[in-house]
Amino acid sequence: MKRFITLFGVLAALFSLQFIGGGFEAYAAGVDSGNAAFNNAFHGLEVFWNFTGFHNATWENFIMIAVGLFFIFLAIKYDYEPLLLIPIGTGILIGNIPFVEGYKIGIYEEGSVLNYLYFGVQQGVYPPLIFLGIGAMTDFSSLISNPKLMILGAAAQLGIFATFYGASAMGFTALESGAIGIIGGADGPTAIFLSSKLAPHLMGAIAIAAYSYMALVPVIQPPIMRLLVPKRERLIKMKPPRVVSKVEKVMFPILGLLFTTFISPSALPLLGMLFFGNLLKESGVTERLADTARNALINIVTILLGVTVGASTQADYFLTTNSLKIFALGAVSFAVATAGGLIFARIMNLFLSDENKVNPLIGSAGVSAVPDSARVSQIEGLKSDPTNHLLMHAMAPNVSGVIGSAVAAGILLAFLM
């Protein structure tokens, strides 16, 4: 240790000799040059100050930084979708550090590192990769065992089309309304995919709204569920799902891929990857690939997607009245989607025999926030009857909601492009 300190001491002394020499030279050059050196130093400091965030900061930056910190707080304190909110929150901080433009720093500056990473969002590369991972980790057996529950996933897409209508009525163009409407699907990757095609300039606001409301599913949905489902219907116990054979599980992604994409080819990147991922899982012979898709790949893409979407909320692009309108529409769309699923489940019960009745609480899981909305159904079910476990049943509309929102995105693309 002594040798180490001695060595670095000697090196430091040798290094400092140049300053001492420079100091003597400056002194010899006289007082005028001393003033010039002082002025130069002052000018250097001024340039440096102009480059700092403190000089370039605006109040909008501080608002967005506060929003980013709030996201991180929500994720850590209340455990609301931490895998999304931590990357997005940090991305918001990264995207809102003030800087001087023209040095390839910001996400919207061509050639910057962040801009390269953002390419995956702009061109809709990340969402299909996320869908691949979702497919590889989703068990569709509850859906296969009781296919009629799939209709609840369709019913909850009411949120998408109601928001599309609402956005049009508020003065957005048809393309913008389509992109905003998809927030009602409660599906972040689909929202990013569609908005990157229809309204790239609104993508930051749409993605943030979609992910924020997805994280707030446990807060938004329960009051609507209690309002729309009477106590006696919340007590309905559903038949346990039947055992699903391996052949059915393998056939599901193949048939699902063929039939849904024939109806809505525009959703091919999403649905193709979703069912491909599921086939990797269910085939039983590609475990390594399935494992990569549901762990390493989806984790990497989630990190990149979260940070870049967060960083895309650069204050001067994000803090507009349009963003506020999008947030308001997003909140309404989530409520409408939830209500759509719940009401349709109650209507379904009118036509079902007593033993086949569904608990309407699983209707809210038709929004595709997997698995949070299914978990909310389970929790609300347990509050009414501690022996009534709805999670397995709620997963059916939940995963069909993923399919439904992707189909709806494809339909909007087909109509509007």
Place this chain on the structure above:
Amino acid sequence: MNLLFVDSQTWTITMLGYAIVFVALCFLILIFTLVPKILSLDFKRLLRSREGNKNTGSKVKDVVMSGETNAAIAMALCLYFNDLHDEESNVITIKQVKRTYSPWSSKVYGFTNINFPR
């Protein structure tokens, strides 16, 4: 034509789009309701019955068990296997350890006995 703040195109997309989502998923429901039935069809038996062969007495049915039955069986097996113990020889194998004195860690040699209060 404007109707309720929006033009007719918006209405078309809203109504038609929602209807197509429904149709697409209803189509899937139909398929996945039919698939298990098709899979459980016993084609050999059907062919034999058409040929008039009556030797189909031993009818094998798929056993369909509910999740509750499976859970009960799993619980019973778990309880059974938890009750099992390894068989032991009943020979006590604890060896007596002699505490013989060893000075290697003795504190007497570790203290500096200068200014030690006596």
